[in-house]
Amino acid sequence: DGTVSNFQQASCEGEHRFEVSARENLATYPSSEFGRNAPMPDLTRQAQLREELCQSPTLRYLGGRFDPVGRYSIAPILPPAEAWAAGDRTMLCGVQSTDASGVPLLTTGAAAEQDQAVVAQPGECVFVDDSRSLRLVDCAENHHLETTSIVDLGAVFPEGTPSVEDQDRHLQEACTQAAIDYLDGEENLYQSTLQPYWGTLGQASWIGGSRSVNCSLFHVNADGGFANLNGTARAGREALLIDGQPPAEQPPRNPLREQPVP
Incomplete structure (x- = not known):
């Protein structure tokens, strides 16, 4: 009341x-x-x-x-x-x-x-409803995003409001690395069949005091939307369901070469 x-x-x-x-x-x-x-x-x-x-x-x-x-x-x-x-x-x-x-x-x-951004903590799972509103759920329940990290864009863009394109360029690399770190290796990310996902901040949010965004994992369904996920990707592909099915078997790859030391 x-x-x-x-x-x-x-x-x-x-x-x-x-x-x-x-x-x-x-x-x-x-x-x-x-x-x-x-x-x-x-x-x-x-x-x-x-x-x-x-x-x-x-x-x-x-x-x-x-x-x-x-x-x-x-x-x-x-x-x-x-x-x-x-x-x-x-x-x-x-x-x-x-x-x-x-x-x-x-x-x-x-x-x-305070940073006014709405962010989830690493390891938390998020359901996206039809109105695009986000709510935290248990990872065993249907969800669309599994959070891997929080990125402070204020430290990356200390001067002025960054464009969405500038944010995307930074977050593509940052969130891919966050996914690899979260799953303890690039091979685990590959086997999960999940992809890195991130949000960006609009001008009104930036001016209003928000600075942080989430990096997450997600999977695209056949219609181009979010697939329903159940379980946490951290527990391995055996514990993960994507639209009710285990992750698709991935073809074997040649081992990734280590980056040369400068």
């Missing part, structure tokens, strides 16, 4: 679930809506209040660094029901990071100082 309870003030440097950006006194707004005997706003009205009253002050609080598709979302918190009934009309505006169900997650550090 949108209510939050058991508030405790915490330092933004430590673990917390909500970072306050502004306080709004709803009592200064029309009494017919927020008067002493008025009910608490429902979820639809809370979403409107977020846009009307929280968006601008929160963007100012963050110094303009906000990735609209990043790890943080702007949210309002109303007083607990008992406090509202007693006349408290203070609404807190702020930012939070939530899971796929909308439950606030523990975060550390002030939001304005």
